[in-house]
Amino acid sequence: MEKEILFGAAYYPEYMPYERVKEDIRMMKEAGMNVVRIAESTWSTLEPEDGVFDFSYIDQVIEEAGKAGMKVIIGTPTYAVPSWLCRKDPGVLVETGQGESYYGRRQIFNLLNPTFRCHAERVIRKLAEHTAGAGPVIGFQIDNETKHYGNMGREIQAAFRKAMEEKFQTTENLNKAFGLAYWSNSIHNWEDFPDMRGCINGGLASEFSAFQRKMAADYLMWQADLIREYKREDQFITHNLDFEWKKFGADIAQDGYSYGVQPDINHYEAAKALTLAGTDIYHPTQDDLTGAETAFGGDSVRSLKDSGYLVLECQAQAFKYWTPYPGQLRLQAYSHLASGAIGTLYWNWHSIHSGYETYWRGVLSHDLDTNPVYEEAAVIGKEWSKLGEKINGLQKKNEIALVIDNHSMSALNWFPIDKDLSYNDVVRWMYDSLYEMNLECDVVDVRALDPSRYRMIVTPTLYSVPEEMLKKLETFVRKGGVLVSSFRSFVADEYLRVYHDKAPHILHECFGMSYNQFTEPGRTRLKGKEVRYFAELLKMEGAESMADYEHKYWGRYAGMTHHTFGEGHAYYMGCWTCKETLKELYRKAAKSAGIFCPELAWPVTVRSGVNREGKQIHYLLHYSEEEQEILCPYDNAVDLLTGKSYRKGEPICLSDWDVKILEEA
Amino acid sequence: MEKEILFGAAYYPEYMPYERVKEDIRMMKEAGMNVVRIAESTWSTLEPEDGVFDFSYIDQVIEEAGKAGMKVIIGTPTYAVPSWLCRKDPGVLVETGQGESYYGRRQIFNLLNPTFRCHAERVIRKLAEHTAGAGPVIGFQIDNETKHYGNMGREIQAAFRKAMEEKFQTTENLNKAFGLAYWSNSIHNWEDFPDMRGCINGGLASEFSAFQRKMAADYLMWQADLIREYKREDQFITHNLDFEWKKFGADIAQDGYSYGVQPDINHYEAAKALTLAGTDIYHPTQDDLTGAETAFGGDSVRSLKDSGYLVLECQAQAFKYWTPYPGQLRLQAYSHLASGAIGTLYWNWHSIHSGYETYWRGVLSHDLDTNPVYEEAAVIGKEWSKLGEKINGLQKKNEIALVIDNHSMSALNWFPIDKDLSYNDVVRWMYDSLYEMNLECDVVDVRALDPSRYRMIVTPTLYSVPEEMLKKLETFVRKGGVLVSSFRSFVADEYLRVYHDKAPHILHECFGMSYNQFTEPGRTRLKGKEVRYFAELLKMEGAESMADYEHKYWGRYAGMTHHTFGEGHAYYMGCWTCKETLKELYRKAAKSAGIFCPELAWPVTVRSGVNREGKQIHYLLHYSEEEQEILCPYDNAVDLLTGKSYRKGEPICLSDWDVKILEEA
């Protein structure tokens, strides 16, 4: 781990209206920036014609960055294909459920197309060969925000059928696993394996989605293997993993933000190709800046390799909704570090004057001159160059794991809880409630979960779970762990077959309750609060009801339960209700688990870890435009930003969008 | 007519996660069930490969049912085609206005495709041959919820052009009938007959819709003819006619309920193939259970053959919105009988563990164990096995006909009254108002209407009416009948040509009024109540205005009128307003017609008929969660459920979702 915190931006000199690399490097340097990411999505500039290469724009940046003592990350250019390649072979363009694509957008290629692979390999090799030896180059980013792009083309369908044959051997096994007899979908000859574009079997369709994700992860591994042939030992391989994008209703180009689990590639699979986890995180700003997206994204990506990660993209001004208030740019930068990031790069350095993302504005506005955002970036740059050693590479050991699962997410797209409640809505409801209580957690893929590392495991709608994992969770509780699960957890197996015995399958003894009815809540309330979207009618079989439903007919059933099982505890939230009630459950669960529950709560966010000197570091991140005073919760602590010391109980004044970094003595 | 009321469920042992036919039959039997429907939509199980048949799963059910003294209905499996058939001939899949289909869903076949017909014939023959001799088999259901599936393929278009040539002889006749000169659509050579996919002539497009419906009905007749070659005398041929499905906005799989006239097959045409009318009825539950869908569906299907009908599908728990409150399952079961049903079958016996309808839950939940719904079904089963003889096969002779018409429905899709007011909205507004007043009616296809059978005829937006029918209606009134018509009735002829003289065409003398203007109502009110969607500006020409519009400019026109014409009366409601105002009109109309208007009104629904002993039976169906007391309206009556007797005026206590079956002495 470098001592220096990486601070910089994506940089596209080839998009500039006039030659100004030197001026840009000068301005970056002056703002304390020390790294640029270049070259991703520039294939048509790098290889203007089939087999003709031009590295001049890359060389110039490396040279000027080198002169300025700055570092360079090289992105492979593959995610936006050049026009000549699609003309050569129209099959390069992905075929999706909506049919064939037209050339134009990025991320429209068929990643199994041989022509694409052959040309991608050549340009990657050329680029790696050309740049790996350059001093300023510290690492490579392979491709960019890779996904499967809804690939339903010939190649992927053939590969999927082959994979199914290998997995199930006989069509009877396949029929049985997915219940294909339903609506006459069973097949009795592999030749009859149907086109996935029409598939209405949620289990098989979700299996195909998983396969699509795997193809995308395999593709990244393929790129990584190519890079590995050229890169130096000290150079990293990273990728900007991104998150499900949530539209916020503005309904214009580039409307949305990083919301939850990514449906179109699996981060846990994808991360295997990387030596350094990387990510893109975008979030609401101005009055809607809460830090939750930064924390969720950070906790997710840090957990992939359980170490520092790089924020390859985050927003400067972006579009009109995201012009930051004074102080917000700095608050968000520190929030990344507080989750364990080793650096952040803005997307992008300068606003672009043409093209689709003209208004995804960078640090510089279109006038390419200084501006309030640039000036605030310079403040960050200066602080980080001073504090780097103290705060870079924060180590965390969290006691809580929040478990995520792409397959349950697919399942709930087929069998939705409610049109207004997605899988990620439940994930965020459960994650954000922890976040707001300052209960830090790892966000862990179900396939990567090692229960022995945690005291408390939280499962938001973990719908599809193989029996083996159910048994692991039961053992976890029996041995003293605390399990907190929401409605719609443990419903179906890995093929989305609903378990056909007492629910929750295997775990009903652990939870001390069962149910065989559920309902739209209607007028139902729980602890006086509205219940929405889903209510399981829980019958006590050993558990205590933490609250019964308030309803003429459903009043005989519980809505949330607690059960002591073996050495541990199992909590179950059978319905969606307000965060306040969920937090009440969390408070008891944390207590059962012996986890300290801080008194400070959002909008004062506390994120902690250990720095390389072994000292406890606590970030106080103030997500509010109101000033407030809090009392120092630590015995003796010094604010690394101001040098001011605080004793326990001493008032700490937090101005609007303020940051304190308290180092415990 | 059997003395026993049919009570059972659709049953799919082939969908079960493990072998449990014996256990299922035992549980059904224990719940008083006496019938299962099997085999529809199981083609790929029945004929796993082209020409290879497997009847084992059918035989087992017939055998076990036989042992238990239960009956079996055999469904032909055609409505979900197997994958091998579509691989053999991709033309089996329907081509719609949205293009070709992918294999997967049910109901996606081209019912005119020769390959489909050839294979469907073979499997139907095999199945009928195999099962017709079995003792427990009481009848056959042909296909399932058959419709035209939006068929716009080559075969149907060629057949339609041929039909048009036969009907019109010359292109000039065609041009004139539909006004094709408009926008240069006229043709002068049959070769120029255009592709219906681009048709924007509402008349011709509606003619095509009627043709599509006819093809679907012909297809049913074709299946019935095949079955007739095999079936025993005592075996019936039925089909589950279903209704227009109304989404209720949950926007998830299987969101909606049986709302109104079916657009994609004509029940009157389809019923010609059947010896027993059958239907599927689904409806809102919990706080939204009103009984209106059950009554509307029942009145529609009973009227097809003017005799008992079978409810082949109704809901047990279905999806989360439809988990019944205690008592509701029983109330809905009796409501079917009260409309004249001879039995009901749930869809389905058990919740399915895989596939598209995993959450269209059956009597059993996924745990396949007892549960509150199963237990309530058992109560029904027990009561029916006792009461069957007394209440089965209720005979009705209604004095009111509510007239429905597929062609007017098509017309109003092309020429909508308002985006928020469909044809079926008007039908239901007029039907439900009768229903809530406990004025029972037949729901009759306009082509089946015999005015002489009724004292009062109600026409909701009967937009497209040939002159012959207009004359019939005029005669009906002249001879003493009472006609109640809504706005947008009698507007156009059978080709959707708006009549070009005084409106309403032919009937303006009968109604004693005319209009040549209409308007969006805006701020208009009628009798102090809001007017919405449409207001015809009625000018009195002999009629009395029952109410003038309340509006600065439209106040000079009437909104509802009454006219004495010949021996009869004609009422006209020129706008959409609240049900209360419509009911006021109905009250006067019923009085004119000499029809008794009960004092009891919804939520206490009264449905009456004559049982096989010739006794008057009155169902009191209580659609409310509040208890209430009513006074017995009959001189001497005994509640068949409790044996309790009531005299006129004696209080009858109705608990929540209660049922009484009063037999008059």
Added chain:
Amino acid sequence: MEKEILFGAAYYPEYMPYERVKEDIRMMKEAGMNVVRIAESTWSTLEPEDGVFDFSYIDQVIEEAGKAGMKVIIGTPTYAVPSWLCRKDPGVLVETGQGESYYGRRQIFNLLNPTFRCHAERVIRKLAEHTAGAGPVIGFQIDNETKHYGNMGREIQAAFRKAMEEKFQTTENLNKAFGLAYWSNSIHNWEDFPDMRGCINGGLASEFSAFQRKMAADYLMWQADLIREYKREDQFITHNLDFEWKKFGADIAQDGYSYGVQPDINHYEAAKALTLAGTDIYHPTQDDLTGAETAFGGDSVRSLKDSGYLVLECQAQAFKYWTPYPGQLRLQAYSHLASGAIGTLYWNWHSIHSGYETYWRGVLSHDLDTNPVYEEAAVIGKEWSKLGEKINGLQKKNEIALVIDNHSMSALNWFPIDKDLSYNDVVRWMYDSLYEMNLECDVVDVRALDPSRYRMIVTPTLYSVPEEMLKKLETFVRKGGVLVSSFRSFVADEYLRVYHDKAPHILHECFGMSYNQFTEPGRTRLKGKEVRYFAELLKMEGAESMADYEHKYWGRYAGMTHHTFGEGHAYYMGCWTCKETLKELYRKAAKSAGIFCPELAWPVTVRSGVNREGKQIHYLLHYSEEEQEILCPYDNAVDLLTGKSYRKGEPICLSDWDVKILEEA
């Protein structure tokens, strides 16, 4: 210019259910009508088979009209193609971004298809040859509401690529102009020029849109050239230019009205083919009748040739929303004259009994008899036949130009301000505010603008402006002009490259301010009023702030500014706020410009001009159902309708939807 005001209707005897040309002409004549437009969209009647022509229905109208002393306008029939033509060559049907079209609708042809052109030429020549000599024929309308129909077919794409090669010479020039390096879209060989259907470069896509519009205008010029070979000197060539159609949410066929700048053909280009500007104007009615659409459309079309224009289509009853209140038909008719129209024709004479527009009702309802609308038309007819000489051909010389631009409109479709604020929303916000203040203006295409003709120029979001025009505007202000510009003006060049220096480019000195940040307004207010959609954070550099934003962080920036520059004034509105605040700015700007600002304001609209006798004519148009009294603002004036004289300050009583035409002494 004729003395007689043209008054009539589009007439389609070929759509009539029975022969009644004589009766129709009699009824028109009786209503004071003097003109009919015929034959457009009747190709399949005119040429029922390839090469076979039938003029009988045209001849009959010309003959009967001639007998009655009425005039005829002949429309070429090309905009609805016959079925036989599409069967001959399916390429006649346009291919759009949504794929190929099916035959049926009008306006679905590929206007570059050679088969279409060849047959269109023949039918136009035949028709012109046949009718040009007829006495009653006063002119020709070429095609009908012509647009490019989203043409993305082979021919237009090839022509576009060729045009780009000619314009840019090298691919490098092309790449640079549009910034194609972004997302690897640059090309280095003209063969790689991509399919426009996938284009995501807003600049190039907008260039293509402009090309599509040009092809439509060229097509009109081609038709005009053909007509010119046949027409007499005294016969005009016109076309019904229409406007962007705004849906009002009724979501049924034919839902919407004439709202703003037409996106799919450029009026300025199209008008070059015409000798008489013509237009279609539809507008909300009843409580929503404001006159704004009539004024906007009139000011736009009159400005094309700076002379009288013909309203070829306006509504009689149209669909249910547009049934006029008594007086409204007359008010709207006079409103057209008040904008400088030389006549108006209803669409259409009679309601059609079949086809897509059955409910776009004409002067006659479907009963083809008299009705209130017909009767009110007769009032207009009578008044006009008396007043024609006095009021026809009103001349206007406006001091204000409101500048419109198709290219900025395209740009804002790619780079929207907000999903709820379109280009035309801003145009109408700025236009309507002038209209409501009774500040009359010309609506001028940016390419036609001659600043020297005006004292004040208003630019609503003039986003894309070449440097040359920016310099013209700077000169205009320097020399004493008053410039009023809104946010998002002067942002980008003609290729939609955002200018890369201080904003607003070139004009920042003229405005005395600049900005490099903008934001979604959130809670921002200006002068206590809500700010919505967009707020530029204006920094004063010589200008005076007319109001600073009210917001914790943005309060340091101005929202509207005024600057004296050279001899003139520059006003800038940096955000969208209420009309009241905009009007305040206008009031000051008008004063700076020495333009008189009337005290009377909407709902009393004043529209003025000079009649052929050189007298000042003032229309008072009363857009309200309330009566009111105003004071005569003119020294001595006589109401031409009543003959009543008014002196300055004397009360004039305006009844609901009233009209006065004051001639100054």
